[in-house]
Amino acid sequence: MTFLKLTLPLLFCLTLTAAEPPIVPLYPGQAPGSESWDWPETEPTSTDGIRRIANVTRPSITVYLPDNDKATGTGMVVCPGSGFRILAIRHEGEDVARFLNDLGVASQNLLSR
Numbered sequence: 001m002t003f004l005k006l007t008l009p010l011l012f013c014l015t016l017t018a019a020e021p022p023i024v025p026l027y028p029g030q031a032p033g034s035e036s037w038d039w040p041e042t043e044p045t046s047t048d049g050i051r052r053i054a055n056v057t058r059p060s061i062t063v064y065l066p067d068n069d070k071a072t073g074t075g076m077v078v079c080p081g082s083g084f085r086i087l088a089i090r091h092e093g094e095d096v097a098r099f100l101n102d103l104g105v106a107s108q109n110l111l112s113r
Helices: 001-017 090-102
Strands: 022-025 061-063 074-078 105-112
Touching: 061 090, 074 090, 090 105
Parallel strands: 074 105
Antiparallel strands: 022 061, 061 105
């Protein structure tokens, strides 16, 4: 019953915010193990056109849902990479999630903001 109490409001919110993908924090504060980090989360200036996010201490999941007429009932988790302190969020995260949506696949983009 508790599962339904938590899940139904989230699903309702997802349907209301279809234009913008909802962002769900993974932790109420900083991720365990990053509490002592003193550098800020930033989006460094790019000279190569790649959007990166650095120093992520408050990770989240962004939910990308396909249009109802394309939805296949399939889902996938997308984990953008690059390294320990930098995430290539656009071409390894957002772009992949949108491509999957075009195929009718729902996706959750990890560690985005």
